[in-house]
Amino acid sequence: xxxxxxxxxxxxxxxxxxxxxxxxxxxxxxxxxxxxxxxxxxxxxxxxxxxxxxxxxxxxxxxxxxxxxxxxxxxxxxxxxxxxxxxxxxxxxxxxxxxxxxxxxxxxxxxxxxxxxxxxxxxxxxxxxxxxxxxxxxxxxxxxxxxxxxx
Amino acid sequence: xxxxxxxxxxxxxxxxxxxxxxxxxxxxxxxxxxxxxxxxxxxxxxxxxxxxxxxxxxxxxxxxxxxxxxxxxxxxxxxxxxxxxxxxxxxxxxxxxxxxxxxxxxxxxxxxxxxxxxxxxxxxxxxxxxxxxxxxxxxxxxxxxxxxxxxxxxxxxxxxxxxxxxxxxxxxxxxxxxxxxxxxxxxxxxxxxxxxxxxxxxxxxxxxxxxxxxxxxxxxxxxxxxxxxxxxxxxxxxxxxxxxxxxxxxxxxxxxxxxxxxxxxxxxxxxxxxxxxxxxxxxxxxxxxxxxxx
Numbered sequence: 001x002x003x004x005x006x007x008x009x010x011x012x013x014x015x016x017x018x019x020x021x022x023x024x025x026x027x028x029x030x031x032x033x034x035x036x037x038x039x040x041x042x043x044x045x046x047x048x049x050x051x052x053x054x055x056x057x058x059x060x061x062x063x064x065x066x067x068x069x070x071x072x073x074x075x076x077x078x079x080x081x082x083x084x085x086x087x088x089x090x091x092x093x094x095x096x097x098x099x100x101x102x103x104x105x106x107x108x109x110x111x112x113x114x115x116x117x118x119x120x121x122x123x124x125x126x127x128x129x130x131x132x133x134x135x136x137x138x139x140x141x142x143x144x145x146x147x148x149x150x151x
Numbered sequence: 152x153x154x155x156x157x158x159x160x161x162x163x164x165x166x167x168x169x170x171x172x173x174x175x176x177x178x179x180x181x182x183x184x185x186x187x188x189x190x191x192x193x194x195x196x197x198x199x200x201x202x203x204x205x206x207x208x209x210x211x212x213x214x215x216x217x218x219x220x221x222x223x224x225x226x227x228x229x230x231x232x233x234x235x236x237x238x239x240x241x242x243x244x245x246x247x248x249x250x251x252x253x254x255x256x257x258x259x260x261x262x263x264x265x266x267x268x269x270x271x272x273x274x275x276x277x278x279x280x281x282x283x284x285x286x287x288x289x290x291x292x293x294x295x296x297x298x299x300x301x302x303x304x305x306x307x308x309x310x311x312x313x314x315x316x317x318x319x320x321x322x323x324x325x326x327x328x329x330x331x332x333x334x335x336x337x338x339x340x341x342x343x344x345x346x347x348x349x350x351x352x353x354x355x356x357x358x359x360x361x362x363x364x365x366x367x368x369x370x371x372x373x374x375x376x377x378x379x380x381x382x383x384x385x386x387x388x389x390x391x392x393x394x395x396x397x398x399x400x401x402x403x404x405x406x407x408x409x410x411x412x413x414x415x416x417x418x419x420x421x422x423x424x425x426x427x428x429x430x431x432x433x434x435x436x437x438x439x440x441x442x443x444x445x
């Protein structure tokens with residue numbers, strides 16, 4: 001599949017802002033890109049639209065390094081934030097990243113839900129990126145990818 | 152004799168003064184020495200050591216590089232782009248420097264300002280400006296489409312052409328400035344003498360001016376080539392799939408893969424190859440230099 005489209009691809013983008021810029025400038029007609037930013041420029045009136053169909057969901061984590069000085073505060077913050085679905089909903093209102101706490105959707109309108117990747121309707125049409133697999137294979141895949149790109 | 156002993160004393164005094172002056176000059180160099188020593192040589196050594204200590208002495212990062220076809224492709228692209236950029240800068244920059252060296256002072260100053268304005272503008276701003284110009288719906292394509300010269304947008308960026316346009320533009324001052332400073336120092340009466348002896352403007356340029364400007368050509372080419380070899384932003388933004396330069400590969404290894412050892416090995420190899428090219432080039436350039444010009 002990738003071999004077939006390779007020669008028609010204008011740019012294999014690296015930075016998320018890049019692909020949004022290319023779409024809004026009309027540099028490309030079609031792209032794979034980050035849903036959050038896509039929603040933002042769409043709201044700002046850019047002539048783009050997107051669909052979560054066959055999207056890949058990436059999760060982010062709160063991480064506390066071992067031996068951190070402020071471990072207690074950090075844990076408290078996570079408890080304060082993660083345990084409160086209202087805060088998740090509020091966060092997603094400011095930037096359209098999907099909440100992981102599914103109760104957050106109880107505090108949202110249907111229109112708000114439709115924009116978010118982790119809303120149940122959207123989530124079932126996507127697949128999740130397997131962080132563990134990528135953790136093991138990133139270096140190998142990156143090498144294979146570069147070799148393929150340069151060929 | 153009293154006279155000679157007095158002059159001996161004066162000489163000794165003078166020597167003392169000179170020595171103190173010399174010491175003072177070294178003292179004044181100290182900040183620059185510390186600056187470069189601490190902030191340049193130390194990190195450079197650190198990079199070399201990172202490439203061979205991981206966590207014990209190993210050459211596996213170098214082995215990896217020399218066995219990886221990607222490495223050779225990227226190295227090839229790096230030198231191809233650097234060479235073409237250097238040639239482009241020379242072809243465009245030489246006439247500019249030539250004009251500046253011969254123009255009236257007001258005109259020369261004006262031209263110098265133009266060169267310096269682009270020199271002072273941020274690299275990123277200039278690269279993005281080229282993206283606005285070269286894009287599929289950029290200024291150039293829109294203009295050509297409107298005039299009817301083309302019916303489809305030309306692919307002006309995300310390819311080698313885009314990289315070269317961007318890099319030649321960014322690095323042009325590094326060619327013009329050394330050329331200009333050398334040309335400014337060329338005694339114009341030599342050209343007049345050549346013409347007086349029957350050489351036309353073309354021949355006097357070819358046999359007198361051009362060889363005398365050679366140190367500027369050498370300096371400018373070296374500067375542009377060496378800066379190009381380490382380039383990263385412009386090819387990343389204006390280049391396409393196959394235009395990956397060494398700087399991009401190193402950045403990828405560091406920022407995506409946290410592979411400091413391999414990235415350091417790549418940086419060290421690039422450094423060594425460029426240094427060897429520099430030495431070879433200097434040798435060739437000095438040999439070619441006519442005796443009067445050195």
